[in-house]
Amino acid sequence: MTQHADVVVVGGGQAGLAAGYHLRRQGLDFIVLDADPAPGGSWQHMWDSLHLFSPAEHSSLPGRLMPTQAGETYPDAGNVVDYLADYEKRYDLPVQHGTRVDVVRRDGDRLLVEADSGTWRARAVISATGTWSRPFLPAVPGRSIFTGRQLHTVNYRSPADFAGQRVIVVGGGNSGAQIAADLALDGNVHVTWVTQRPPHFLPDDIDGRALFDVATARRRALDAGRTDTGGVASLGDIVAVPPVRAARDAGLLTAKPMFSRLTASGVRWDDGSRAGADAIVWCTGFRPALSHLAPLNLRGPRGRIPTDGTRSLSEPRLHLLGYGDWTGPASATLIGVGSTARDAVREVTGLLK
Incomplete structure (x- = not known):
């Protein structure tokens, strides 16, 4: 059975939830499809000692501050998972967990989102699958013979x-x-x-608050045609x-x-x-998890999909959110994804109305 929605969001981590928050405020009919069986996005899979780079009040999604964690300046991953689960519930976001999207393809004036539990016809799609599910391993000689x-x-x-x-x-x-x-x-x-x-x-007094400000300043400079400041990479x-x-x-x-x-x-x-x-x-990084978009044939240089902001240049019904600076300054961070999600939803709303 095929279901219908104005917008399908693929991915229920921090980017998907930020998109859901703004979609709810716009009054659009939407569904968030998330492969993980439980809330929390990739944070529920992090190593035990991981802590955020920033205090809780500077690591929040739109509409709700992350609660502080007793005895911790920088909250741990478990605190983030609890926050995301509460956020999803607080704003009654329609997240369908345990649903893996296989492909997104064109279907006339709609996009067809095919998942392991059903199919949705959508007027627009926001892809927010991140990178955690696509770890990168370099082709180092001898990797296949190492016995450890x-x-x-x-x-x-x-x-x-x-x-x-x-x-x-x-x-x-x-x-x-x-x-x-x-x-x-x-x-x-x-x-x-x-x-x-x-x-x-980086200098010891630099944390995620300053990094977000630096990344945002770089994006504004580039958008205004000014000299590239180098962004976060210029600091360390x-x-x-x-x-x-x-x-x-x-x-x-x-x-x-x-x-x-x-x-x-x-x-x-x-x-x-x-x-x-x-x-x-x-610890060699990740690549964007975009295989579900392969039928749209949108890939450009370095495996990225060319975009204007978050909107695909070749498929305006598709927005990409939270994959890094190429889809919005600091958009792969808790503090940075909110404003980018707002802009993406604003464009989607303009397309649909």
């Missing part, structure tokens, strides 16, 4: 899983630094941190959250350059030096 354990950021949980082991953490971004720090501070794991280039820590790669700062100041976060290949028992560098390893944690 290999996992990505998405699979990491806690140092207890690696007690007494030699672990190599690969990646110079926030995830790599935080996971390397988590393992190193535990004291029961021998950690080697490997980065493509020397790690660049790694936010010095308290555990990272503690590990760095204790001399536990000294990075080695990227190795040239894996061996059966570890890794080897170009100079012939080696390191044994029982496990490798690849």
Whole structure:
């Protein structure tokens, strides 16, 4: 049976909920289809020690501040999950959990959204699937012959899983630094941190509040035709959250350059030096989860769909929300996605009315 809606939102994480909030305010008929069986988006899958970069009041979706967490300046992932679940309930957002969207295709004057539990005909679609479900692993020579354990950021949980082991953490971004720090501070794991280039820590007083302001200022400058300020990348790669700062100041976060290949028992560098390893944690980033949009044939350079703001240039009934700065400044963050979602819904409303 085919169902009908003005708008189908694909993805029920922070971006999908922000879109739902604004769609509700516009009085549109919509449904949010989310693959996860429970609320919380990707936050429910994060590692145990993860905390936000910003205080709760600077990590909120539109309409409702995130409650503070007792004893914590920066809330943990569990607090975010509770907040998103409450947000969904508070605004009575029609989120259908446990529903995986397979494809979106054109069907005359509508878009057909085909999921594992049914089909929807929509006048517009907002894709908000994020990147967490599409981890990226680099093609490093020897990766197939390494006999130890290999996992990505998405699979990491806690140092207890690696007690007494030699672990190599690969990646110079926030995830790599935080996971390397988590393992190193535990004291029961021998950690080697490997980065493509020397790690660049942001000043200790910089957190998500400042990063959002910097990202927004860059977008405004670019939109006005002014010189590119460089945005967040001009400040550094790694936010010095308290555990990272503690590990760095204790001399536990000294990075080695990227190795040239894996061996059966570890890794080897170009100079012939080696390191044994029982496990490798690849903190090597993600790619946008856009496979459900393949029938629309919209992909452009670097696998992205060309957009004007969030609107697809080739399919104006489709908006992409929360995938990074290319779909709105800081739109992959809790604090940043609200204004981008508002603008996207405003455009959708104009299209439909």
